[in-house]
Each structure stands twice: as structure tokens, then as C-alpha cells.
Amino acid sequence: MSPSKPDNKVATLGKVPVGSSARVVSVNGNSRITKRLMEMGVIPGVSLKVVKTAPFGDPIEVKVRGYSLAMRKNEADSIEVSF
Amino acid sequence: MTFQEIIVGVIILLAGVYAGVVVWKKTRTFSPKSGCDADCGCGGIKDKTSVKI
Amino acid sequence: MKPNGYKSQLTIALAGNPNAGKTTLFNSLTGLKQKVANYPGVTVERKHGAWKLENGHANLIDLPGLYSLDATSLDEQIARDVITGTQAGVPKPDAVIAVVDATNLERNLYLVTQLFEFDVPVVIALTMIDAFEKQKHEIDITKLSELLKAPVVAVNAKTGRGKRELIDNLSSVIERGPVVPFETNGHVDDGANAKIFARYNFISDIVQQTVKHNDRERHRFSDKIDRVLTHKFFGLLILVSILLLVFQAIFSWASLPMDLLDKGFGALGDLVKAELPHGVLADLIADGVIAGVGGVMVFLPQILLLFLFISILEDTGYLARAAFLLDKLMSRVGLHGKAFLPLMSSFACAIPGIMATRTIESRRDRFATILIAPLMSCSARLPVYTLMIAAFFAGQTVFGFLSLGAVLMLAMYSLGICVAIIVAFILKRTLLKAPPPPFVMELPPYRLPNVRTVFQNMLTRAWLFVKRAGTVILAISIILWALTYFPRQVPDPVAPGQNAEQAAAEQPSANPSDQIQHSFAGMLGHGIEPVIRPLGFDWKIGVALIASFAAREVLVSTLSIIYNVGDDDSASGKGGDASPTLISAIRDAKHDDGTPAWTPLTAVTLMVFFVLAMQCMSTVAVVRRETNSWRWTLFMIGYMTGLAWIAAFVTYQGGKLLGFV
Numbered sequence: 001m002s003p004s005k006p007d008n009k010v011a012t013l014g015k016v017p018v019g020s021s022a023r024v025v026s027v028n029g030n031s032r033i034t035k036r037l038m039e040m041g042v043i044p045g046v047s048l049k050v051v052k053t054a055p056f057g058d059p060i061e062v063k064v065r066g067y068s069l070a071m072r073k074n075e076a077d078s079i080e081v082s083f
Numbered sequence: 084m085t086f087q088e089i090i091v092g093v094i095i096l097l098a099g100v101y102a103g104v105v106v107w108k109k110t111r112t113f114s115p116k117s118g119c120d121a122d123c124g125c126g127g128i129k130d131k132t133s134v135k136i
Numbered sequence: 137m138k139p140n141g142y143k144s145q146l147t148i149a150l151a152g153n154p155n156a157g158k159t160t161l162f163n164s165l166t167g168l169k170q171k172v173a174n175y176p177g178v179t180v181e182r183k184h185g186a187w188k189l190e191n192g193h194a195n196l197i198d199l200p201g202l203y204s205l206d207a208t209s210l211d212e213q214i215a216r217d218v219i220t221g222t223q224a225g226v227p228k229p230d231a232v233i234a235v236v237d238a239t240n241l242e243r244n245l246y247l248v249t250q251l252f253e254f255d256v257p258v259v260i261a262l263t264m265i266d267a268f269e270k271q272k273h274e275i276d277i278t279k280l281s282e283l284l285k286a287p288v289v290a291v292n293a294k295t296g297r298g299k300r301e302l303i304d305n306l307s308s309v310i311e312r313g314p315v316v317p318f319e320t321n322g323h324v325d326d327g328a329n330a331k332i333f334a335r336y337n338f339i340s341d342i343v344q345q346t347v348k349h350n351d352r353e354r355h356r357f358s359d360k361i362d363r364v365l366t367h368k369f370f371g372l373l374i375l376v377s378i379l380l381l382v383f384q385a386i387f388s389w390a391s392l393p394m395d396l397l398d399k400g401f402g403a404l405g406d407l408v409k410a411e412l413p414h415g416v417l418a419d420l421i422a423d424g425v426i427a428g429v430g431g432v433m434v435f436l437p438q439i440l441l442l443f444l445f446i447s448i449l450e451d452t453g454y455l456a457r458a459a460f461l462l463d464k465l466m467s468r469v470g471l472h473g474k475a476f477l478p479l480m481s482s483f484a485c486a487i488p489g490i491m492a493t494r495t496i497e498s499r500r501d502r503f504a505t506i507l508i509a510p511l512m513s514c515s516a517r518l519p520v521y522t523l524m525i526a527a528f529f530a531g532q533t534v535f536g537f538l539s540l541g542a543v544l545m546l547a548m549y550s551l552g553i554c555v556a557i558i559v560a561f562i563l564k565r566t567l568l569k570a571p572p573p574p575f576v577m578e579l580p581p582y583r584l585p586n587v588r589t590v591f592q593n594m595l596t597r598a599w600l601f602v603k604r605a606g607t608v609i610l611a612i613s614i615i616l617w618a619l620t621y622f623p624r625q626v627p628d629p630v631a632p633g634q635n636a637e638q639a640a641a642e643q644p645s646a647n648p649s650d651q652i653q654h655s656f657a658g659m660l661g662h663g664i665e666p667v668i669r670p671l672g673f674d675w676k677i678g679v680a681l682i683a684s685f686a687a688r689e690v691l692v693s694t695l696s697i698i699y700n701v702g703d704d705d706s707a708s709g710k711g712g713d714a715s716p717t718l719i720s721a722i723r724d725a726k727h728d729d730g731t732p733a734w735t736p737l738t739a740v741t742l743m744v745f746f747v748l749a750m751q752c753m754s755t756v757a758v759v760r761r762e763t764n765s766w767r768w769t770l771f772m773i774g775y776m777t778g779l780a781w782i783a784a785f786v787t788y789q790g791g792k793l794l795g796f797v
Binding site: 085087088090091094095098099101102105106 | 415416417420607608610611612614615618686753754757
């Protein structure tokens, strides 16, 4: 069994530092917004990159499946990622 | 009343009626055929980016 | 079906993600033969047009941009109904063209996988191929078509590439009938989510087999621009600068054409007075119609420019960045993310903005947005701002290069926005408390604005402006003119040494200022004068304020009429040749005691008043309709008028205290 990399953390998308890539572990919650996020391609296994944050820290811009998506940290909290 | 005065009177009356009708129409529920306003047209700026949930 | 596959009238639906190039394709296929309205009872736009084929036309329906057909939002429900043929008034489509953005393949294909389940033949139109190829990616269209079991046609709306192929493929899929390339029904464990995963698995698989991405080029040009434009610190600064530049341009580029129009209408009025026999009719036409409508039409160049810039900003995708930059501010005051677009629309005209709030599900959020929408300075205020600025602040600069006019305009727009934010904040904390709403938005890549779209937009709105001037404003000008013309005052008594005919020839009507003072309009103006005196406004301005409740541009019409009535002798003292322009009339206007009626401070106060006051009967009517409550409507009128008065009071009195005149 290969040792896990030291920086292999699991957290919500909002906590990922700007410029890093992450892989989606799960999308939690049952609201319309989480369903919408999944329909737009944010599903377990997909990789994303946190591109930047807006002034005041919110919303964040994320690159996923080749396009740019903006969401508030609130929405990002429902997405669990490993990075 | 002179001819001119009659014409002017009619014009003023028509203007008043027109303005009244316009206002009255707008307070009614809009016709099912279109949600467009006679004054300001249909759409404003197209919302192409916020994701409708 | 006929042997060559064409029924007498085919119905084809266009489906696709927002920003996938669907509308551009629709426009190029239908040319100008399209109709826009709304589906019955909702604000979902219904767009359809005639697509010229060899044997006649097909009815092409442009569905709203969708990410999914799962019927959670209204747009999706309507689209589903159209595709399944259950939407009233719309025939079931014989086929669907799925517009897929090649630079955004995976997400775009999601919708396509759903389309396959609807028992309707599908042809895929692959757009943005040029951008795709420029980034040095490769795609195997034939293989893609094989795996999806549907024809894939690369299209370029500008060059017309693919149009022929689309038509051919449509007739062949219609003959063949719908084919489903894969099933999602097998998965049972997780219900709805499992379906989503299954679809994306299918898509990832296909994309892997057919697309070769050039990773180095992933750093798109768009991203590089975005680094600057949405920079954490400079982004907002840049937004403000761009707005300043836009106002600057609107102001300076429009001034020459406006001057020309102004002189033109003035000359027209003189012509009418000269050619038509003296009397009531000539006065009505020259001083009522031409002064009133012409006064507003003068601003057409400005309106054209305003909408030109709005269209360009919209088309390039910059407005999405603006929403991104401003969102935190908006959510802090509890405003819905979906409120951004209705509020932005309100800069053109609050009415479509208010109607667009129907997409906001929460009643409280929706009402909050509706109540502040009129604070976004609409295009009708532009003539007012311009008039004030041109009369008192023309030619002055700030920091040596920015025109003071542009800065003032930006200030007025900003004032509206700031007050709106404050009001929203208060409303959401008190009367309209509701939990903060979610917000997700796509940031589409920057695109060069499509010239045809931009001009189409601009001309449509400009035409609306002209129509409005020729109808509502015309009617109001006539009524207003009548109010200033009647009751007729008696001319000065015959002077000693003159006989009656001489006196009549010299002074056919009473002294102009006498006439207005004692007319119905004058009575109204004097009536409210006590209330507006503290704001630095005299009764003539009062009349104009009352009149502009009907429509804001009418301020300009009213002032034109008031300063023009019975003015056979030019007030500018040039021996009575050309009528004075409105601007010079304002500058020269005096109170009865000889002091100027208008000062720079008065002008600014008036602008401030207009930023905040509720002055548009159309908007009031629409708000009543949309909120279905007179209570909220009256509340809106009340709070806005109150705020306007207070702000104007503070501006004027404060200005006087500070030494401004």
C-alpha cells in the first residue's frame, strides 16, 4: 500500500487555497443548488482548480471541466474535496 | 368657437383620453399573449450567466 | 411523410446551454424573420422564426438557454413542455438541434444526453469550432457522431459553414426516427444522483475517445484578461473606470448631433409659427408638440450611445464579471444573486427589470428587488441629467482631463446604487426578512461582440425611445401645453395714444410670464411651491416636477414649453430671430425679483431629486401589477418621494451653507 501524500487533505471547497487543484469527494446536501451543481458537472471524481476570489473574499471562481464557475463560499461548503 | 379652436379642443381631449387609457391598461393583469410593456419593450439585459436553480 | 422527408411545415427546436452560440445560430438561420414574445402568463421568453429551406420554411423555435431538462426551474419546465409537444400553442418539434459549445464539451453534452430520452430526433450543431481549433485541440467529429448515434455538424454562424449539412442531416434523422445511445434506467441505488453520475460517466468516456486537448493552451486568452479585470484589488477600480469612460463617451460624442437636432427642432418651430396663420392651432403645434416632443427627441443620440455600450458590455461577457465583483456587496445587503440582472436591466428601463424578478422564487426577495429597481437610474433620466450638466457644467474638467459632466453622471448613477443598497439592507432586516439565497454563475469566456447583435439591440431600444416620444410624451406635452395656455389672460390694456388695432398688432397675447403664472399649470406650480422652496425650486420647476411624474423625460418637455410659451420675441435679445435653446432659457431664467431661477446648485439638487424620486406612471402601474398590492406600491412611491425630498433638501441647504450658489 503506497503511503498517502502528506498534503492529501479533505476539506470543503471554500478552504482550498487559491491556485490549487482539488478532486471532488462528495457533494453534500439535497437542495436544488447542489443538484444544479452536479448537473453542471461537479460530481465525485471530477477535478477542479480554484482560480481566484472576488474582492472581499466571496464569491470564488473555480475551473471545472474546462469552464469557469463562480459560487459563494456558502455554496462551496457543500462540496467536499481532497487536495 | 372658431374652427381652429375646435380642432385644438379635440386634440387635447384625445391626448387626455389616450394618456388615461395607457395608465389604466398597465394596471390590469397583462394579456396572456405577451409580457411585454408597450413603453419599454420586452426583455432588458439578457441573463445569460446566472444559473437558474 | 413525403419521400424527400419534408412535411408541409417542419417544426424544429433549438436547445443548448446559455452562451453556447445558440442565439447567434438562430439569428443566422432566420435572418430578421423572428418574433419575440412571452409564453402565456410567464416571463419565459418565447422566440421563434422562419428558417428558409429548399421547399418552403421550417418553424424554428429558440428554447431558453438550459443546463438541464430536469424541470426544476420554470425555463426547464417550459422547454420540456415544448419538446414533448404539451406546451399550448406550440406544435411538437419534428427534431431538435442541440447546440454544443466545442470549448465546453462535457457540460454541454449533459443536456444532449437528456434530449435523447425525449423520443425526438436530435442533430448536434457544434459551435465555437474556430476557437477550439485555435487553441490547438483536436476533435474526431465522425467518431463522436458514431458514439452518440446522432449526426454532429460543425457550424460557424458567421461564415455559414455547416448550414447545408444541418439541413441534410435533419431530414435524415427525421426519417430515421429517434435513437437512444445509452440507458440510465438501469441504475437503482441512489435515485436521481445516480442518473447524473451515469450521464457524466458516459460523456467522459466519449470525450476521452474523441478529443485530444492541448494542455498548454488551456491558459486561455480569456483567463489572462480576467486576471486583470477581476483582480482582487484592481477589479473594482477598473469597473469604475470603464463606467467613467462610457459616460464620458456618451457625453462628448453625442453633443454635436444633439446640438444639430436642437437647432433643427427650433427652426421647425419657427417655421410653423411663420407659415401657419396666427392662432391657437399654430401655438399648439409649435409650442406644445414641437417643443415638447422635440425637446425629448434631441436626446436620441445619447440614447443610441447608451444602448450601444450596454449591448457591447453585455455581448463581451463583461457584465458577468461585474456581477462577480459586486456579488459580495449585494449579498451583504441580502440581495439575491438573481437580482443582479433585473437591477442591471433597470438601468435601461425599470419595467423589464421588474418583470424579470419573476425568476426569484422567494416573495420577499422578489419584493425587495422590485422596490429598489427604480433607483437604478433608467434611461429616461438621462435627458434630465444631460440638460442640467450641459446648462451649468459644460466644458469643465476634473484633474485636467475628465469632463466634469461625466463625473457628475457617474455620481448620480452611483447615488442611486448606494441608496438602493442601503434601502435593500434595511428592508431585508425589517419588513422583508428572509434567509440569504444561493448564487451560482457561469463566467463565460470573453467574446468579441457580435456586430449584428449589438446593432440590433441598440436600434430596437432606440426605436422604443422614439415611439415613446411620439405617443405617451406627445400626449402629455399636449395636455401640458393646454394647462399653460388656459385660461387665457387678458392682454395689457390699450396704452394712451394707441388705438385698439395697433395694440392688438403689437401684443396679440398677454405678457408670456403673466400667461403662465395664471394658467392652470401655474396654479398647480404655485400650489406646491411652498413644499419645494426649501429645495431651491421655483413654481415653474414645480410644474415640471408634477408633469414628470408621468414620465421623467417630460421634465425637459415641460421646461421647453414653459420657457417657450407665447415667446414671439426672443428672450436672448438677438432681435427675435431664432428661438432660444432650452439651455440658454434656463440659464437666463429669473425669479420675479430678478435673481436667477437656476444656479449650478439648483441643477445638482434637481438631479439628486430625480435620482431618487418615483416618477413614472408606467412603473407604478407595473409594480402594482407585479406585487398585486396597492399597499406595497404606495409604500414605494412614498419612501422614494420622501427620500428624494430629503436628499434634495440636504443637497440644496447643505450646498448653500458650504458657500456654493
